[in-house]
Amino acid sequence: MRDVAVIGVGMNKWGELWDKSLRDLIAESALLALDDAGIDKVEAMYIGCMSSGLFTDQEHLASIGPDYAAMCPTPGIRVESACASGGLAFRSAFIHVASGLADIVMAVGVEKMTDVDGAGATFGLATAADQEYEVYNGITFPGLYSMMAIHHMHKYGTTRDQLAQVAVKNHKNGAKNPLAQFRMEVTIDQVKNAVMVADPLTILDCSPITDGSAAVILCSMDKAKEITKRRLVKVIGSGHASDTIQLAQRDDLSFLKSTKLAAQQALAMAGRKIKDVDFLEVHDCFTIAEIMVLEALGCIAPGKGGPSTADGLTALDGKLPVNASGGLKSKGHPVGATGVAQIVEITKQIRCDAEKDRKVKKADIGLAQNMGGSGASSVVHILEGI
């Protein structure tokens, strides 16, 4: 396999984008990424999207993407793994370039979620859970994650305030990110007293419904050195694993095995240990998720995610900054776009392109973790500035 680098990134302002369609969103970030890389074409376009069929009645994004980004006959490949679709699109593009089949490949992540009514978005998202055994019985994602939270609290003594602190931290970061959907800070009391969604999770423990996209351009290392004079962001590790789709079939409700395995693969490929990672973007679809992900990655011992968050370990100025972008919680969560946006953020931090007031102190090695459903699929990438 050849060495691969990220040479361009693009992302639009996320939110409720009533004036933009799905195809507009794809084209917008794709063109921003091309501009950023200083090139005008790619050899293939991977598109991470969870459910354009249910959200917008449009499948065949493998054609819509290249067509509306004015790239025909460039081939498109739509990749889906629920909320991990973006991370998987990036991994697929990485494999494509690493194989030697192409030198320059784009990964775009996109989701247009607000053109359906509230029940429609929740229904669409629930198709990432087991339709026959979970959803049929009435549960949707806030309920699944609330069970994981309750188990974590029961097993380790994680507190309600510690959960809330994840939201407080990520909103503090997101408030400084001009592309984030919800740029307001929140307090622990506000999180705890917000409208209840699924006990103990209030609406401020949940990531929002968002329209948005993000794009990155991957390039073989040799070609990348010809194209750009900026700091190269090398993909040093990539990992991917699955778990049972049903929570009920897992050994431990509050441990994300797929994330652990994906991280082990990525670290082995990189020849690094988790302590070598300077900062992370992780999948905080709910506050409890960030805590469980950090434990599964091995950054924090199982059960210590809550106290460590409360102690400031993962704050922007902490020893291990997590979700400097604002995370899914504040930046927004257009599901298929999230995994690609994580790579956009890590690339910006490594290149020192992030806004001044939200730069992490040390940004040589960043890790991105993106997962689908209640952790039934996980993708982990490690990027290093060289």
Next chain:
Amino acid sequence: MRDVAVIGVGMNKWGELWDKSLRDLIAESALLALDDAGIDKVEAMYIGCMSSGLFTDQEHLASIGPDYAAMCPTPGIRVESACASGGLAFRSAFIHVASGLADIVMAVGVEKMTDVDGAGATFGLATAADQEYEVYNGITFPGLYSMMAIHHMHKYGTTRDQLAQVAVKNHKNGAKNPLAQFRMEVTIDQVKNAVMVADPLTILDCSPITDGSAAVILCSMDKAKEITKRRLVKVIGSGHASDTIQLAQRDDLSFLKSTKLAAQQALAMAGRKIKDVDFLEVHDCFTIAEIMVLEALGCIAPGKGGPSTADGLTALDGKLPVNASGGLKSKGHPVGATGVAQIVEITKQIRCDAEKDRKVKKADIGLAQNMGGSGASSVVHILEGI
């Protein structure tokens, strides 16, 4: 890139499978392919599926697939490009093995289409066309292909009987295929006098709504030689291209540019010419499609597809057998499964495993062409027995 071979194939009996769910279908073909290869696990599972969300309310097949085939934590990757999803899953698995990241990878194609009512299936399929500019104005796929047929008839003098001959030939082949959905022969008169769907296409010019799956196992050539003593089926060429999703934006309604470009790529990779191909499986979603595909591939000059079919060129005992399996027309068209089933058929023919009465005379090099929508995406593969 490393050499890659197909070492196992599996496919269930296609039809209206009321007693099997989407997940059953995936597992059934996956396990058949493992048995055929004589192995018990793979390193990754690609799943081609067009619209499990709209057809069955279940996304996240990247988790459902490995989970219900008892393969966790093997990673799953769902790939979508409308009716080309299966071919693209195969191509993605090919790239994965060729990259060196894994030695043994599975590609499964699946679609469960009969659990929705008639309008639902037609609506679901129509999401492969341009929702905002085509479907919004009331057209669905039979209408799009009827316009292509009318243009072809007007431009080249292709006749109604020549279109019907495609169905006659493919049903003749499919009648001998125990896995086909519609195993009856039809006559030209029956095709012409069947219920009209979109003039000039009757229901016997259209491929059916089908439940089904198919799976193939790809392996690095070195490893394949260790695993199997059977004839190895090497993937010598792979190509993939896009075209505008809207028919209205194309230069020529009756020429499939994406198929031409994908074939050129695959032939270049193989170092072969189209005349070196012994037999083909192509995307006859409608009778006119097979004619246009053969012209785009360069097997037959533009405009000569109709007369050549009528003359028997593409019959099972003709000089260039096309769709010995029965094609989409008779075998059925569970959209995400079709592209993988084409590889199953080509592998069986090359290995001399096809039923005796439908073996092609010479089966050293086979070509598979799979396309999405009205040809907005095309995938072409060339396989050679070695």
